[in-house]
Amino acid sequence: MNENKKPKVFKVLKVIAPILLLVGIVLIILGTAVFPQTWGGRAVGPNPALFVPGMIIAFSSIPCFFIGYMTNINKTMIKTAKYIQEDNKEDLTDMANTSADIASGAVTKTAKAIKEGLKEYKYCRHCGKKVEEDSKFCKHCGKEQ
Ligand SMILES: [Zn+2]
Numbered sequence: 001m002n003e004n005k006k007p008k009v010f011k012v013l014k015v016i017a018p019i020l021l022l023v024g025i026v027l028i029i030l031g032t033a034v035f036p037q038t039w040g041g042r043a044v045g046p047n048p049a050l051f052v053p054g055m056i057i058a059f060s061s062i063p064c065f066f067i068g069y070m071t072n073i074n075k076t077m078i079k080t081a082k083y084i085q086e087d088n089k090e091d092l093t094d095m096a097n098t099s100a101d102i103a104s105g106a107v108t109k110t111a112k113a114i115k116e117g118l119k120e121y122k123y124c125r126h127c128g129k130k131v132e133e134d135s136k137f138c139k140h141c142g143k144e145q
Pocket of ligand 1: 124125126127128129138139140141142143
């Protein structure tokens, strides 16, 4: 896909995601190190008023990163697939040919089996062995039916 044909949302998310992450981290640092929760003048833990929104903002950057870079991931995957394909062209062709041979062999065998199953048989009047219904001569003893 052409870079300037991409929907604007991807570009916007690519810009917003690192800002969200940065703002989130700053709020977490402010809430834990600079303005912690105090009790009787002593710091007792992170300040929820800064720490909680910091965590929410920081974590909300993850889907923004993911969606923003989705089209790039797609491009990379296509490039990788093409590279693999080019690099293994002979092997892939061999594999495709082998599969085609196996498939055609199976089809032939199945068709033969169906044909064989549809055949009518009778027993030779002379030797008593099984012969095809429409055969004029016995394939075992050679006598006419
Ligand atoms: Zn016979």
